[in-house]
Amino acid sequence: DAKTTQPPSMDCAEGRAANLPCNHSTISGNEYVYWYRQIHSQGPQYIIHGLKNNETNEMASLIITEDRKSSTLILPHATLRDTAVYYCIVRVGGNKLVFGAGTILRVKS
Amino acid sequence: ETGVTQSPTHLIKTRGQQVTLRCSSQSGHNTVSWYQQALGQGPQFIFQYYREEENGRGNFPPRFSGLQFPNYSSELNVNALELDDSALYLCASSYPLSTDTQYFGPGTRLTVL
Numbered sequence: 001d002a003k004t005t006q007p008p009s010m011d012c013a014e015g016r017a018a019n020l021p022c023n024h025s026t027i028s029g030n031e032y033v034y035w036y037r038q039i040h041s042q043g044p045q046y047i048i049h050g051l052k053n054n055e056t057n058e059m060a061s062l063i064i065t066e067d068r069k070s071s072t073l074i075l076p077h078a079t080l081r082d083t084a085v086y087y088c089i090v091r092v093g094g095n096k097l098v099f100g101a102g103t104i105l106r107v108k109s
Numbered sequence: 110e111t112g113v114t115q116s117p118t119h120l121i122k123t124r125g126q127q128v129t130l131r132c133s134s135q136s137g138h139n140t141v142s143w144y145q146q147a148l149g150q151g152p153q154f155i156f157q158y159y160r161e162e163e164n165g166r167g168n169f170p171p172r173f174s175g176l177q178f179p180n181y182s183s184e185l186n187v188n189a190l191e192l193d194d195s196a197l198y199l200c201a202s203s204y205p206l207s208t209d210t211q212y213f214g215p216g217t218r219l220t221v222l
Contacts, residue, residue, distance in 0.1 A: 034210070043113075043199050043213035044152065087151065094205050096142065096165060099151030 004088045009104040012082075018075040020103055022088030025069040030092055033064060035073045037084040038102075044087065047073065078107045111136050113202050113214035121220045122190050130185040130217045132200030140164070141183040142211060143175060144199040152199055158183055159205060187219075195221045 005023040012018040024033065032051050036044040048055055048062045050071075055062045061074040075082055087102040114133045122128050134141050140159045144152035154167035158177035172188040181202070187194055197218050201211035 036213075041197065041216075041218070043201075043215045046210055046212055049210065094209055096154035096157065096167065097144075097152070097201075097211060098154070102151060 003098075004090060004100055006086070006088050006100065006103045008101065009106065011106050011108060012075075012078045014080060014107055014109045015077055018073075018078040018082065018105055018107070020073040020075075020086050020088075020105065021070065022073070023070045024088070024090045027068050027090050028092075031090045032092070033062065033068075033071050034089045034091060034097070035060070035062065036087045036089065036097075036099075037082075037105075038087070039081075039084045044099075047086075078105075080107050080109060083107045113200060113212055115198075115200050115214040115217050117217060118215070119218045119220075121222065123222050124190055124192060126190050126221075127186065127188045128190060128219060130187075130198050130200075130219070132183045132185070132202075132214060134181045134183070134200075134202030135212050138202035138204050138212070139181050140203045140205050140209065141177055141181065142201045142203070143183070143185050144201065145169070146197040146199060146216070147193075148196070155185070190221045192221050195219060 034049040035047040038044045050062045064071045085102040142157040143155040146152040156166040157164045161177045174186045177183045197216045199216045201213045203209040203211045
């Protein structure tokens with residue numbers, strides 16, 4: 001599975017959009033981009049995933065560049081409860097999840 | 110639809126003992142993966158079970174073993190506990206389609222003294 005690079009931490013004002021970048025320059029054609037988040041001492045929570053096209057669900061939007069070498073997770077209206085570690089993972093379906101260090105997102109009032 | 114559940118929530122053991130952790134998969138899911146998360150680190154893959162057979166293993170010694178039952182629930186067994194085994198143990202269930210998404214349980218916090 002390809003490796004990902006994420007900033008170690010980011011701050012976001014409550015009510016504003018949080019844009020979390022992820023670099024995955026070695027991604028293969030059959031690898032999906034997955035995003036999970038983990039609130040302190042809880043199990044990781046699935047957010048969204050995509051292959052080529054941009055995706056949106058009730059939690060977030062995922063924007064994948066045309067060359068698929070990077071992506072951005074967008075939380076449209078961040079709240080204090082969105083404070084968590086966000087993990088960007090690329091994988092072929094069925095394989096294990098390989099977690100990096102992730103991005104600590106702090107939402108501030 | 111019932112989510113992934115794990116038991117117990119917390120556990121304290123002493124070095125050298127054995128421990129069994131349990132996981133019930135989400136309804137309709139027949140694959141279970143186990144992860145270990147040490148403090149301050151991301152989860153690390155231990156192994157995966159599919160249809161009661163081990164289906165991939167991470168870099169963990171043989172004293173980490175597992176089982177999956179016909180109802181797809183699973184157990185993680187750790188023998189000869191070491192202090193470094195203190196961690197949050199996470200179970201995730203999925204259904205093996207091309208984009209199978211793994212859904213995690215709340216975890217079991219194991220402390221080895």
